[in-house]
Amino acid sequence: MGVRVLGPRDLSAARAVIARDPVINVFVDSLIQSSGLDPRRGAEVWGYVDRGELQSLCHAGGNLVPVEADDIAIRQFAAYALRRGRNCFQIVGPARAVQLFWSLVERQWGPPREIRPDQPFMVIDGPPAIEPDPRVRRVEPVELPALYPACVAMYTEEVGVPPQTGPDGTFYRSRVAELIRTGRAFAWIEDGQVVFKAEIGAVGTGVCQIQGVWVEPSRRGQGIAAPAMAAVVELARTIAPVVTLYVNAFNTPARAAYERVGFHTTQTFATVLF
Template sequence: MRMLRTSPVRILGERDRAEVMALLDADPVGNVFVSSRLRTAGLDPGRLGAELWGYVERGRITALCYAGANLVPVNAGPDAIRHFAEHARWQGRRCSSIVGPIPAVEDLWARLTPYWGPARAIRARQPVLEISGPPLVEPDPLVRRVRVEELGVLVPACVAMFTEEVGVPPDSGDGGALYRARVEELVRTGRAFARIEEGRVVFKAEVGAVTPQVCQVQGVWVHPELRGRGHSLGGMAAVVRMALAEIAPRVTLYVNDYNAAARATYARVGFREVGAVMSVLF
């Protein structure tokens, strides 16, 4: 008689919160995105708009995989990745990217490539940077929080940044309604920063993920006509100063390894490299 195999992967819920958060808090910088989402929306898939998969060994959850618009493995070794890949393959691709620690994403993508490939782009190494003290350069005094009435100015800059970085516009599916709503949420919660002059965004950045320990900067952008003038240096220093004072005691971000100019800017501001991730984009 054939034995039925029980998968060690299960969809987690609120009853697992304490165990999940302890696992995420073991690496607050590396897990800031997933931790922020769960702290905001909870673990119930209906509210979260995603599933959180747990890999269970001897009754304990030892690895996670956030399965939403992004597929994000957490603390996942080879055995967990193998089972997460099987689950993802069975479910079918629902994500627009796979993001996480390089060994885990390399293994996961190798297992999924025959079924999900080819990828539109692969960012094989993206250094993770962190700063927890005052910036090393003078902040730009004209960088401030964006006001709600300035959404019409900010959104086009956000779309331009996203398209430049990812390679496709964020508003192609629904005319931009969801993306605009996300930008508006960041503005209303005081997490969108910019230097705006005469109705034009000179510099901008947002704080996307937030936990009590860490916040993550995203969307750093300088208007193409104004690059090379130091706006990103003073702008990032201003964002770091405000974020450390009012949002979280540590500020992190990740950057493409080939973006030498951005990496040099972040180093001058005072960021240090603390890890690296890999991204597979669809």
């Protein structure tokens, strides 16, 4: 019984853990599919093993994300994390797991920059309930100079600090460019300016997750978000039939827009930001 760093030989067992709830676990599923559990190709993934069986996972990169972790597994992950030290900039996942993990590491890892304890995790698995806005479309690679500033603005507004760009200033820009290249960036661009945008930040097994939803500040309150999100859902469902997102409970306009589109809440997430 205990925690260890997983490797490629553990991929099948790790995927079986994720498959218990592929919708909730879409973010880590996407990362594991990309890395194949090779730490050289991505972040570490820790596994909690009990009686020789892999029971739970914890993605331990910039985002620390527990997966299918009960209280025993969380306590084991927290003890392991305290020995290793904090490398993440946020802890995120199902609220109960995040809150217990945080309570166990807070004395050594605190204080946080912010705690968001109530983030509805929302799902839609069919066509949008309202007419999509046809002006929202996939972003073309030549439009990176228009999209990138909007992505930086969204990130800074949402997270509270600018995105980490890396020593050469290209890391975040490269991430945005990759989303465009893979057809996972969507926007309404008018006269070279982004009015609305969103991306598919994770693609798992039959599930994808929308991230980075943003409306240009001067256009807010005009009813843009819901039809635009309906268009994103239509486009996203060409990638995976089930579409997810999570949102801060205090963001009532966004929640109302998502509900108009047809999203419903299935779980509560929480995030601890450093």
